[in-house]
Amino acid sequence: MEQNAYSLTKLNRPSLANIFPRKQLFGRLDQLRKQPVIWVTGPPGCGKTTLINSYVEDSDLPCLWYQIDEGDADPATFFQYMDLATNTTALQEQKILPLLTPEHLQDISKFTPQYFENLYNRLEIPGILVLDNYQELPAPSPFHEIFHKGLSKIPEGLTVILISRTYPPQVLVRLLANNQMTLLGWNQLCLTPEESEGIIRLRQQGKETGETTLCLHGTTGGWAAGLVLLLEKAKRGGIDLQMLCKRVPEEIFAYFATEIFEKIDSETQDFLLKTAFLPKMTAKMAGEITGHPQASRIFSKLIRNNCFTEELFLAELTYQYHSLFRDFLLSRAKETFLPEDLAILCRHAAKLLEATGQTEAAVALLHDVGDWDAKVMLIIKHAPLMSAQGKNRLLEAWLDTLPEEMIEDTPWLLYWKGACRLPFDPCLSRRYFEQAFERFRKEEDATGIFLAWSGVVESIAYGFEGFAQLDKWIRILEGITPGLNPFPSEEIEERVVSGMFTALVLRQQQDSNIEEWAKRALLLAKGSSNINAEIQTLAHLALY
Numbered sequence: 434m435e436q437n438a439y440s441l442t443k444l445n446r447p448s449l450a451n452i453f454p455r456k457q458l459f460g461r462l463d464q465l466r467k468q469p470v471i472w473v474t475g476p477p478g479c480g481k482t483t484l485i486n487s488y489v490e491d492s493d494l495p496c497l498w499y500q501i502d503e504g505d506a507d508p509a510t511f512f513q514y515m516d517l518a519t520n521t522t523a524l525q526e527q528k529i530l531p532l533l534t535p536e537h538l539q540d541i542s543k544f545t546p547q548y549f550e551n552l553y554n555r556l557e558i559p560g561i562l563v564l565d566n567y568q569e570l571p572a573p574s575p576f577h578e579i580f581h582k583g584l585s586k587i588p589e590g591l592t593v594i595l596i597s598r599t600y601p602p603q604v605l606v607r608l609l610a611n612n613q614m615t616l617l618g619w620n621q622l623c624l625t626p627e628e629s630e631g632i633i634r635l636r637q638q639g640k641e642t643g644e645t646t647l648c649l650h651g652t653t654g655g656w657a658a659g660l661v662l663l664l665e666k667a668k669r670g671g672i673d674l675q676m677l678c679k680r681v682p683e684e685i686f687a688y689f690a691t692e693i694f695e696k697i698d699s700e701t702q703d704f705l706l707k708t709a710f711l712p713k714m715t716a717k718m719a720g721e722i723t724g725h726p727q728a729s730r731i732f733s734k735l736i737r738n739n740c741f742t743e744e745l746f747l748a749e750l751t752y753q754y755h756s757l758f759r760d761f762l763l764s765r766a767k768e769t770f771l772p773e774d775l776a777i778l779c780r781h782a783a784k785l786l787e788a789t790g791q792t793e794a795a796v797a798l799l800h801d802v803g804d805w806d807a808k809v810m811l812i813i814k815h816a817p818l819m820s821a822q823g824k825n826r827l828l829e830a831w832l833d834t835l836p837e838e839m840i841e842d843t844p845w846l847l848y849w850k851g852a853c854r855l856p857f858d859p860c861l862s863r864r865y866f867e868q869a870f871e872r873f874r875k876e877e878d879a880t881g882i883f884l885a886w887s888g889v890v891e892s893i894a895y896g897f898e899g900f901a902q903l904d905k906w907i908r909i910l911e912g913i914t915p916g917l918n919p920f921p922s923e924e925i926e927e928r929v930v931s932g933m934f935t936a937l938v939l940r941q942q943q944d945s946n947i948e949e950w951a952k953r954a955l956l957l958a959k960g961s962s963n964i965n966a967e968i969q970t971l972a973h974l975a976l977y
Contacts, residue, residue, distance in 0.1 A: 444518045446498035446563075452487050453632045455480075461621065462488050469587040470614035471594045472601050475622040476739040476755075477692040478658025481596045482565055484622065495557040501566045506574035512548065519555045549583035558590040567597035568738075577604045584608060600737045619739060623655030632657070636664045648678040652757070659685055659757050681760050689761040693740055704731050705740075705754075706769060709762035710782035712794045713745065713753045718785050722778070763801075780807055787811065796831055805839060809846065816849045829853035844872035844881055851888050859896035863889055880921045883929050886910060890932040894939060903940040907933070927957040931970050938977045951977060 462485075465471050473481050489496045497518055505511040556562060570576055581604050587593055595601075600616075601609065608614035624632070629650040630643075653659035666682045667674050694702060707723045708714060719728040732752050735742040741758035745751040754762065767775065779802045786795035792815050799808040812831050819828045832840065832850055840846040851865030866888035873881030886906065893902050910933055920926035934954040937947045951974060958970040 443500045443502070443514055444498065446489070446496065447482060447486050449483075449486060449490060451635065452483060453628065453635050454487055454491060455484055455628060457625070457628075458484055458617075458621070459488050459491055461617070463492075465615050465617060466592045468613060468615045469589075469591070469593060470584055470608055471592060471617060472605075472614055473594060473596045473617045473622075474598065474600055474739060475619040476656070476741050477598055478656060478688065479619060479622045479739075480624075480657035481598075481622065483657070485563055485565075485594055485596060489561060489563070492561075495560040496563060497556060497560075498563045498565065501564055502569050503571065505569070506571050506576055508576055508579050511576060511579075515552065519552065545579050545582045546586055549586045552583075553586060553588050553591060556591060558588060559592075560590070561592050561594060563594045563596065565596045567595050568599045572602065577602045581605055581607065584613070598739050600739075624650070624653075624657055624660065625655070626650050629653070629655070629660055632660060633664065636661075636668070645674050645678075649674060652678045652681075654755055654757070656755065656757065658688065662688065681757060685757055686761045686764060689741075689758055690765075693758075694761075694765070697740070700725075701731060701734070704728075705735075705762050706766040707778060709754065709759050709766055710779060710798060711785060712759070713751050713791065714785075715749050715751055715789075718789065719752070722781055722785060776802060776804060779804060783807060783811070793827070800834055805835065809835065809839065809843060812849070813843075813845045816845075816852075820849070820852050825853045825856065841868075844869045844876065844878070844885075847872065848881065848885055848888065851885075851892070855888070855892055855895065859892040860898060863892035863896065866892060880925060882913065883920065883925045886913075887925075887928040887932040890936050894935055900939045903936040907936050907941060923957075930954050930957055931973075934970070934977075935973050938973050942977065947977070 462471070473485060475481050486498075489498075499515065499518055505514075584593060584605075601614070605614070609616070626647065630646045633646055633649065649660060649663060653663065662684050663674065663677045663682065666672060666684055667677055694705070697705075704719070704723050704725055708719045711718055711722065714722075716729040716732060719732070720726060725731065732742065732744075736744060741755035743753050743755070745753060753759075766778075770778065779798055783795040783799050783804075786792070786798065792811070796808060796811055799805075799811065808831075812828070812835075816828055819825075828849060832846060832853065835846065840850060847865050847869035851862040851869060854862035854865065866885050870882065870885035870889060873885055886909065889906055890903065893900060893906070910929070920929065930950065930953045934947070934950040937944050937950060941947070954970050955974060958967040
């Protein structure tokens with residue numbers, strides 16, 4: 434009785450319920466059936482089995498469905514169950530399949546073609562033979578070679594569809610080279626935004642807005658199981674779907690743990706946990722953070738096994754994990770590593786990211802682990818270039834995530850807060866510049882003093898509180914300039930001279946030194962690479 438129940442599991446096509454039909458992929462499968470073998474591969478939960486099952490249902494083609502498991506590594510087991518499958522399916526005239534008798538075991542290569550030829554003769558044409566869960570066969574199994582021989586005998590009109598989480602084993606790759614097999618992979622199996630919307634409407638009775646649909650699709654990245662798990666979580670818990678876009682539920686983490694992470698070896702687990710701190714990485718970066726000399730080999734294995742790992746063909750071959758899978762890995766890493774080891778790992782990752790131009794990712798990583806000192810150093814280092822590139826909004830967003838007391842105690846953070854606010858709120862920016870100026874004076878930081886002074890003057894000139902306050906800052910510069918000459922750099926000299934001339938033009942045009950400041954400002958402006966500064970100086974010269 435147990436064997437019969439088990440047989441039904443192996444030989445029955447899965448039932449369909451509440452399934453969204455992927456018509457676009459149905460059309461794609463119609464085209465692919467021009468070749469005798471289709472290999473459908475993708476990560477767990479991407480909808481491989483559901484797609485083929487619903488396609489068979491939609492096409493109304495006769496189908497023999499076979500669930501592979503580890504027991505099929507023994508060819509005798511496969512032949513036994515396949516014989517049972519053909520006997521329980523509506524087929525053509527019942528020709529007896531050859532039996533795998535002991536004498537055939539000594540030379541199974543001769544038995545295989547005869548067996549498959551008889552098997553195919555029993556199937557209706559046109560028709561489909563599906564072998565699901567091919568990844569359950571161990572790599573060293575003789576089944577792969579046997580099946581390779583069997584696939585060479587497929588008659589015209591019959592399509593063999595192999596469903597697997599992994600790419601074809603080496604022996605079956607020959608079929609690809611000989612144009613006998615085609616692949617339907619993860620890139621094609623990903624849900625489109627329209628398909629995600631269809632699934633959401635099907636399960637939520639059309640309640641959700643287009644904005645929510647886009648949010649869910651972006652969060653899941655086209656991964657069908659992830660979308661379904663989010664929808665079920667929302668339905669059971671009465672949770673707003675927009676909230677689930679921001680916080681990944683434990684059900685998805687549990688799925689990753691049981692379906693992928695716990696099934697791989699400890700070396701690869703360690704590799705995944707450490708590299709998860711790098712949003713995008715080369716094999717060299719992965720090798721540096723993990724200490725593993727064969728990072729390329731591990732990435733190849735992850736991609737071959739569809740472990741939510743993607744190749745990006747940029748200037749250098751780059752890898753990244755699916756966003757939800759990376760969230761899971763980061764969560765698991767924070768549970769696995771000791772706090773001190775985690776801090777070292779994150780600093781190392783941040784340095785690697787910064788070195789490859791991924792500064793934003795480095796700042797986000799240091800924020801997540803609360804390494805404020807390293808984050809401050811990184812912000813101060815990159816703030817000048819970001820400000821010059823007009824990335825004030827991003828820079829201000831970074832600054833706003835720092836503890837307020839840290840900003841108050843660090844004059845450069847006060848200065849950059851002022852610089853970010855200058856175009857939008859000159860009055861507020863002046864207060865930041867003034868605070869920074871006082872702290873720079875205490876620390877005798879000449880560069881900071883001159884830049885903060887220039888910032889104050891610019892904020893008054895751009896503001897709406899009047900120019901009377903410029904008198905104070907003209908006096909201040911006259912008092913500090915003799916002791917701080919020469920200027921720390923030509924760029925700083927240009928800003929200070931332009932600022933002083935601006936202040937005099939707006940407030941003290943009768944000053945005896947204004948002509949000298951005008952000449953210096955014009956000379957520096959002509960040799961400046963900063964076109965905006967040159968225009969500003971020339972405008973004030975014209976006003977003067």
